[in-house]
Structures are given as C-alpha cells and as structure tokens.
Amino acid sequence: MTNTSILTLDSVSLALPDGRLLFTDLSETFDQRRTGLVGRNGVGKSLLGQILAGQREPSSGQCRRLGRIHLLNQQVIEHSATVADLAQVGTVLAALERIEQGSVAASDFDTVGERWDIREQLQGHLQRHGLGQLDWQQPAHSLSGGQAMRVALVGAWLSEADYLILDEPSNHLDSNARAQLLSMIEAWDRGLLVISHDRSLLAHMTRIVELSSLGLQAYGGNYSFYSAQKASQTALAQQQLARLKQQQQRQARELQRQREDLERHQARAGRNARHANQAKILVDRQQERSQATAGKQRRDHRDARQALQGKVRDAAREVEQDSAITLHAPTPQRNPGREVLALQALHLPRGTRKPLNLRLCLGQRVGLVGANGSGKSTLLRLMNGELPAPPDSLRLSGETALLDQHCSALPGHTSVLDHLRQANPTLAQSDLRSRLAQLGLDAARIELPSGLLSGGERMKAALAAVLYREQPLDLLLLDEPGNHLDLPSLAALEHMLGQFRGALVVASHDQVLLDQLALDEYLHL
Incomplete structure (x- = not known):
C-alpha cells in the first residue's frame, strides 16, 4: 500500500458561533494508513471530521481532498428517517423510484449516476451482515442503537468512497458486531480515519493522531504505542517546565543579591567620598559612573529575565492546558452487605x-x-x-x-x-x-x-x-x-x-x- 496523501489540512482554524476559537493553525496529511483520531471531549474532533469530509468550512485555512469522502457521524444516526437514510443512500433510492415511475428529470438521473443496482446492493450487504430482515423503507426509529450503527456501517462500506471517516463507529455495538467491524476495517484497503475513544478499536490502527490544546500531533503506531509515547512526552515537557521555573526562581534570588551588593557598594563609596574631602567634580564623576553601572545592571537583569521568561513560555506551550479529570464516588447510605x-x-x-x-x-x-x-x-x-x-x-x-x-x-x-x-x-x-x-x-x-x-x-x-x-x-x-x-x-x-x-x-x-x-x-x- 502506498502512503498517498488523500486529505491535507493547511493552517486550518475553526471559531464557534459564540466567537470561541476551538482550534487554530492545524496542518496535517492523512494518507491510506488506518488512522485513529483521539482527543478530549469538546476539543472539536467531530467538527474536524466534518471539515475533512467537506461538510463544514473552516474559519481560516483550507482542506484539500483527493477522491470521494464518506463521513459516518452521530448526526446520521440521530437524524435519519429510514434504513436507507442510515445507509446514506436514501436520496439515490428515492430518485431511482421516481425514474421507475416515469420521471425524466435530469436531476434524478444525475443522483442515480451509475448506481442502478443500489437497491440490490443494499439488501445484499444487509443480508451478509445479519440484517436481512430489515426493509430499506423501514423507519430508523424502529431499530435499536446497535442495529442503526450497523446499517450506517453497511452504508459506509457500500459507498465505494476513496476515504472513510467513521465517528465513534463502535458505539452501541455488541461483541459480535464489534468483531465484524474489526474484520471490515482490516479488509479495507483505502483511506480510513476513525474518531474514537474505544481502546480495543484503536489497538487496530496503524497511526494515532491526537487533537489537543497543542494542535495536532501524530504518533506512528497503535493505541498502546501512542499511550506510552504520550506519557513519556508529557512527563518530559512537565519536567522541562518545572526545571525552567526553578531556574527562574534561582535567577530572581541571584539578581536580587546583585542589586543589594551594588547598592551597598554605592552607599559605601558615597560615604568614603564625603569623608575624603574630594573635589566636587570628582565626586560628581564617581556618582555618574555609579549611576551608569546601576543602569547597565538593570538592563542586563531585564534582558536576562525576559530571556528566561521566553523559555518558560515556550516550555509551557508544550504542556497541555487541560486539567486532570476527577470524579468523586458517592457514599452509600447504610451498612455494607445489605x-x-x-x-x-x-x-x-x-x-x-x-x-x-x-x-x-x-x-x-x-x-x-x-x-x-x-x-x-x-x-x-x-x-x-x-x-x-x-x-x-x-x-x-x-x-x-x-x-x-x-x-x-x-x-x-x-x-x-x-x-x-x-x-x-x-x-x-x-x-x-x-x-x-x-x-x-x-x-x-x-x-x-x-x-x-x-x-x-x-x-x-x-x-x-x-x-x-x-x-x-x-x-x-x-x-x-x-x-x-x-x-x-x-x-x-x-x-x-x-x-x-x-x-x-x-x-x-x-x-x-x-x-x-x-x-x-x-x-x-
């Protein structure tokens, strides 16, 4: 398999309707490797999937696509009216029916394209996946969550797309359906991006890409590799930030000591000059030299502080801003064993x-x-x-x-x-x-x-x-x-x-x- 780039993000940013910047300056390429997209809730993974599929425009930057993209997300599951809509072939089947009833509208023929056997293809795929009892006109709300997701997955594999984007595809699936999904993924030989928190599913990816406050970071391995690399990377970034903050504290103490030494030296020199009965012009020159020395020290100290502050800021950017997630266990009311x-x-x-x-x-x-x-x-x-x-x-x-x-x-x-x-x-x-x-x-x-x-x-x-x-x-x-x-x-x-x-x-x-x-x-x- 060649790692041909099919989807390319170029400095992509997205702002929400309330003005909040969700992510900014994302640049990444997605090739035919099986890729898992991970990240915290609310970071924008599903919205990024919509941008990649061409269903949403970024606020800035651009996304370049090569070939047909098929996106399966939760909106498909929630808003589909029929089984055919779940498989995302509802409009094609409706146009085919109109043609069979005598329609000569160019739009209907354009919608059907070359997919004249789409009805048979859908029924055949449903049959092979243990869903043969379903009719394509059946209301979607009559299906269980697992059945709805399985039909949507059938539609994804039926799409003949060059690139599949699957958003949480294992949700609601039982163990048999999950095994079937993994078999389908293993057999898929085109581009695939899986947005998921399912550790079992992510273990079958060949690359993990994480979306975080730091942007997009690619890890060349499955979930176990990503988890180990991420932990190591995070620890190193935190250690570096801690070292620089300690250095900043030591620097502050040293600069304070130098200022106090200079002030004591200036005070001692002033007292000596007054007691030595020196000419006023000499005393003035000494004061000027002392003030110049103090001014240079202040400039040097300012430059040193700013340089170290810059290093601390750079190190802080390498540490994710997300805080730890904490859940408190509720306490049962009465005696154990009841x-x-x-x-x-x-x-x-x-x-x-x-x-x-x-x-x-x-x-x-x-x-x-x-x-x-x-x-x-x-x-x-x-x-x-x-x-x-x-x-x-x-x-x-x-x-x-x-x-x-x-x-x-x-x-x-x-x-x-x-x-x-x-x-x-x-x-x-x-x-x-x-x-x-x-x-x-x-x-x-x-x-x-x-x-x-x-x-x-x-x-x-x-x-x-x-x-x-x-x-x-x-x-x-x-x-x-x-x-x-x-x-x-x-x-x-x-x-x-x-x-x-x-x-x-x-x-x-x-x-x-x-x-x-x-x-x-x-x-x-």
Missing part, C-alpha cells in the same frame, strides 16, 4: 426469554452482557423502577439511579448547571461549578442548553447528576457509560467506580472497561 436488589424468575417484557435470578448487596458489582436486543437496557429500567415488574419477581431497597447511554434524563433545552442544581438543590453554586470543572466541562458551556454540547460533554453532565444527587446512592446502574467519554474521563470513571462502595450493575460491550472494574460476576442475557 441487600439492595433481588430478581427471582423475572421475565423481561422484551429481549431474552430466559427467567433471570440475581441477588445483589451493597459492595457487589455485576457486569451485564449480551447481544444487541437481548434486553439489557430494559432490565436496567426495571431495576430502576421505571418499568413495572411483579413484586414477587423484583425487589428493590434503597436509593437507585440509572445513567442510560442516551442521557435521556438530560433535556436538550436545560443547561448542565441547571440539571445538576435540580439533582442536588442543597449543594452550593460554587460546589456545583467546581464539580463540573473537575469533569473538564468549560465554565461558559455549562450554562448553554445541553443540546448544543458534544456527546461526551452531555454524558459527563448526566454522570454528574447521577453521582452528585442529593440522596446518596445504594445502587448505581450504568448503561454503556463509556459511550462518548474521552480517554481521560474513562480512566477517571474506572478509578471512581473502583472506590464506589454501593452496589453496581454495568451494561457494556467494552471489555477493556469491564476488566478494569473487578466485577464479582457477570449476568449474561
């Missing part, structure tokens, strides 16, 4: 037909796994009391909260700050803001309607409302909590869950995340 949940021959209204049995006490943690459609989300809603269940089949005791994968408890018109205030009205305003800042949520953005935030920022906001609610939790239910979270936030989530002393049920297809949680058992649906 039962908080019991399932006895529980039958789900949809999903698996197998009766479920489980007893869960404070301090226990369970991984909930199973294929898409097996009923994991339904079971979590039953556990949270959102769906009715026979009292002899499900018993709950204590405070329970559910964070679902769609952040459905977070209204799009409500700000993050208001949402957290509603969850905990007793917490001081300063504490609310501090908790959100520790999650890496920008102070200005927490007052915007949450619908304007990125998926990762919304997930963090919903997580804050669950963790920092007024009543301490006994049972925490998480439905795909890793979806949309950036890598530092995932690490913080894993650390927090390790400290949580309540009962925990986590539904996830992310085996790396599950492995970090020291689960007591798995419940397979």
